[in-house]
Amino acid sequence: MITDTTFDITKTTESRIDQVDFDELGFGRVFSDHMLEVEFADGQWNQPRIKPYGAIEVPPSLHVFHYGQSVFEGAKAYYVDDETINLFRIEKNYERMARSCERVCMPFVDRDTFLDGIAALIKVDSRWVPRKEGDVLYIRPFISAFDRVIAANPSETYRFYVITSPVGAYYSKSVKLTTSQKFIRAAKGGVGDAKFAGNYAGSFYPARKAQEKGYDQVLWLDAFEHKYLEEVGTMNIFVVIDGTLVTPELGGTILPGVTRDSVIQLARKWDIPVEERRITIDEVIDAGKSGVLEEAFGAGTAAVIAPIEEIHHNGTSVTPGATERGPVGQRLYDTIYDIQRSRTEDPFDWVRPI
Numbered sequence: 001m002i003t004d005t006t007f008d009i010t011k012t013t014e015s016r017i018d019q020v021d022f023d024e025l026g027f028g029r030v031f032s033d034h035m036l037e038v039e040f041a042d043g044q045w046n047q048p049r050i051k052p053y054g055a056i057e058v059p060p061s062l063h064v065f066h067y068g069q070s071v072f073e074g075a076k077a078y079y080v081d082d083e084t085i086n087l088f089r090i091e092k093n094y095e096r097m098a099r100s101c102e103r104v105c106m107p108f109v110d111r112d113t114f115l116d117g118i119a120a121l122i123k124v125d126s127r128w129v130p131r132k133e134g135d136v137l138y139i140r141p142f143i144s145a146f147d148r149v150i151a152a153n154p155s156e157t158y159r160f161y162v163i164t165s166p167v168g169a170y171y172s173k174s175v176k177l178t179t180s181q182k183f184i185r186a187a188k189g190g191v192g193d194a195k196f197a198g199n200y201a202g203s204f205y206p207a208r209k210a211q212e213k214g215y216d217q218v219l220w221l222d223a224f225e226h227k228y229l230e231e232v233g234t235m236n237i238f239v240v241i242d243g244t245l246v247t248p249e250l251g252g253t254i255l256p257g258v259t260r261d262s263v264i265q266l267a268r269k270w271d272i273p274v275e276e277r278r279i280t281i282d283e284v285i286d287a288g289k290s291g292v293l294e295e296a297f298g299a300g301t302a303a304v305i306a307p308i309e310e311i312h313h314n315g316t317s318v319t320p321g322a323t324e325r326g327p328v329g330q331r332l333y334d335t336i337y338d339i340q341r342s343r344t345e346d347p348f349d350w351v352r353p354i
Ligand code: COI
Pocket: 073, 074, 075, 200, 234, 300, 301, 302, 303
């Protein structure tokens, strides 16, 4: 149980909620009234504070501006009824963030500060959790280097923040993907399996090039042989080939998605054959040409289950489905959607009501 004394809470006297058009949310454009802030200095984490969302004053020498030592997470809060808001597998976000922090040499807050801090923040801003079907409160925890020194060493001071944003769908339509002949996202031994800010910055230019050619995102291939599927950057990728659900195995270069794991567990529970393995782009293209590529979809917290309309590689395109989710993708979407909102049984105990 969160009490008002666990965190130092300062509430705003002027909520901005009445200025927000909840019918036109988009993604990540408006932020709720409060944020969680915890500072790491002198080798320890200080008292967590919930305070009004707002600007933070920082000098140009701020470490993160120069070396990008920053990791983030994405989670969501779901409106159930006026007494209940659900979080979904939020412990997985904690575990992944702890691993991401370790990889880029950052300390991380303890589990209770993370889990209870998010719950307390959402309770304070519970009116910001959208009521409209399909909309949610997106939760963005992040931690960044806050030294005011530009030596290229790990920072000694950090700030952990959680901000939240009422959002609609991340992709409002099915997505078209293309592989890249030139660019890679991650190589073994790198930071591809960490939710490291730089992974996203590095993907923007190739994504822009793909968009100039009419695609939405790059379908990343492995850095070494340039033939195995990796991920999409904002999502993990799944294909259904001849009744089997196939997704690239995690091998240090792919982000271990919470939705990815949920998809695999549900499909196995339903006795759908699931393979986590290396899969070549040629296998996907050939399956598309011979008519056994039944579905393709991306899975991610922001995107949920996004249908993939087209996969383009080396001048050939396959169109796994129409612009809608196929039967497996739709069943997964509906079930995850209903579990998140406590409208169906939660067989794996994924939901945490607050
Ligand atoms: C998420 O799904 O939460 C993500 O982190 C994707 C984000 C880059 C929008």
